[in-house]
Amino acid sequence: MDNILEQYKKNKIVFWGIELKENRKLVGTINYVTISLKHKKAEIGYILSQEFWGKGIMTEATKEIIKFGFEKMNLVRIGAKCIVENTGSQRVMEKAGMTFEGTIRKGMFTKGKHRDLKSYSILEEEFSSEKIEK
Template sequence: MDKERLIERLPKLETERLMLRKIRTDDMEDMFEYCSMEDVAAYVNWHAHQSIEDTKVFLNHIVEQKTVFFGIEYKENHKLIGTINFVSWNQKHQKAEIAYILSKLYWRKGIITEAIKAIIQFGFTTMNLERIEARCIEDNLGSEGVMKKAGMFYEGTLRNSMFTKGKYRNLKLYSILKDEA
């Protein structure tokens, strides 16, 4: 599918507990709630949000981006509890990289694994991908565990691959191929 058209007409994806949908400007309060959590921001390249204005800037950046970006809505309470997206998509090589974030209030419940499995399926069927990658900071054991549970395979560690919060970080690279999903 054409990248611009897909982004324009981003479908809703439904799982047992989640609705993966386009981010909206009225998601700001929910997003601020989890983006202001220090533990949530510990392994990403941005700092915990200090004000709703930080979240407004972040949300506007997401809305303006030309990427496949889903909000994770918990169906039980219709609350936005995180995001999952394709941070890069190379159509020529039929590969993409996913990234995700989830409110600490929903950790260790299998929710992000559920979302990743839906996104992987979407990538292989709708986006016609052959390969999907994900990375995490080396000591982010929770995220690494999620990638394994989603069926991804460890490929190696990218040394000093990301400079964030004043220092270089090693990133672990995981991937899954279409015929492995």
């Protein structure tokens, strides 16, 4: 973990692998896509192989990266965004304790068109290990 902290301090992106517990098969990644140590805030991004959607795997990984951000990096705010049609990702963020903040209109260009994004965040004072671990 100390190595991960050092990489973030050097403004390097670190991808965390998401493995299945039973066989350690790599099924996705999660990371801080942006970090401002000066402002003590970050934004997370993640991707999971479609065959593992809806199994709670990404929710567990998101809770862990949030916990790491508040407890090890001393962040005060962690955010995330998803395309409005991505209800699975919305559920992940909500189950991880994040609050919906609003819609960013035409916030991303993907698959040939501009798409609206939903923005979520969690603040340090809203975080507790007990809440996240449930």
